[in-house]
Amino acid sequence: MAYWLFKTEPDTYSIDDLQREQRCGWEGIRNYQARNRLRDSVQQGDTVFIYHSSCKVPAIVGLAEVVRSAYPDPTQFDPQSPWFDPRASQDAPRWVRVDVAYRGHAEHPLTLKAVKQTPQLAHLELVNRGRLSIQEVDVAAAGYMLSRLNVLT
DNA sequence: GCCAACGTTGGC
DNA sequence: GCCAACGTTGGC
Numbered sequence: 001m002a003y004w005l006f007k008t009e010p011d012t013y014s015i016d017d018l019q020r021e022q023r024c025g026w027e028g029i030r031n032y033q034a035r036n037r038l039r040d041s042v043q044q045g046d047t048v049f050i051y052h053s054s055c056k057v058p059a060i061v062g063l064a065e066v067v068r069s070a071y072p073d074p075t076q077f078d079p080q081s082p083w084f085d086p087r088a089s090q091d092a093p094r095w096v097r098v099d100v101a102y103r104g105h106a107e108h109p110l111t112l113k114a115v116k117q118t119p120q121l122a123h124l125e126l127v128n129r130g131r132l133s134i135q136e137v138d139v140a141a142a143g144y145m146l147s148r149l150n151v152l153t
Numbered sequence: 154g155c156c157a158a159c160g161t162t163g164g165c
Numbered sequence: 166g167c168c169a170a171c172g173t174t175g176g177c
Contacts, residue, residue: 009175031160054175112176131159131174 003142004042005049005060005126005135006100015050015062018102027073027097028083034134039070039096042134048100049137049145051126059109063151068099106149120144 006026008014018024029035048064072093075081088094115121121144125135137145 007175033160058176129159130176133174 002041002043002046003049003137003139004037004046004066005051005124005137006064007051007053007133007135009054010052011055014052015102015105018050018062018064018100019105021102023067023099023101025073025097025099027075029073029095029097029133030083030085031133034132035095037134037136038098041136042066042069042098044069047103047142049142057109058112060106060115060145060149061109062105063103063149064100065103066098067101070096070098073097104151104153106151108148108150110145110148118144 010016013024026038029038044066046066048066049060050062050064051060052058072090073083073095075083075097076085076088076093076095077090078084083095085094112126115124116127121127121141124137124141125132129135
């Protein structure tokens with residue numbers, strides 16, 4: 001059981017969208033380090049903090065759970081998709097996705113600003129490796145964040 | 154909308 | 166395999 005932080009732009013796909021759908025494929029990851037983590041480390045049953053980026057108040061806004069481990073991201077094969085990758089083939093897929101299920105909104109979202117100001121969280125990749133879209137969260141930080149977020153289920 | 158930081162590409 | 170040029174991300 002591990003903890004992760006997945007970033008998403010709420011204008012594209014928000015925690016509200018996930019609540020509506022209850023479950024979705026986390027697709028469109030086109031960064032090798034993020035892909036490698038999805039493929040090699042993210043496992044069914046892991047807990048995911050959902051983070052809204054590129055928006056007015058960047059923040060951790062809720063929780064999800066990994067319900068299917070990595071498999072080829074179908075959008076790489078779809079010429080209509082913004083994530084189409086002509087270098088990928090069915091025989092040699094380049095990108096993977098996992099499926100996640102909605103677990104709840106945070107009663108108290110944790111803003112990036114608050115994360116940076118919190119000594120227990122200042123080491124997070126969110127602070128130091130902001131651009132990585134699949135981030136590791138250690139158990140201690142995860143416990144602390146869960147207590148702050150008060151996720152409503 | 155700016156721009157710093159960082160990731161990717163491709164010529165050599 | 167280096168590294169310059171270029172593209173993207175994302176906080177501000």
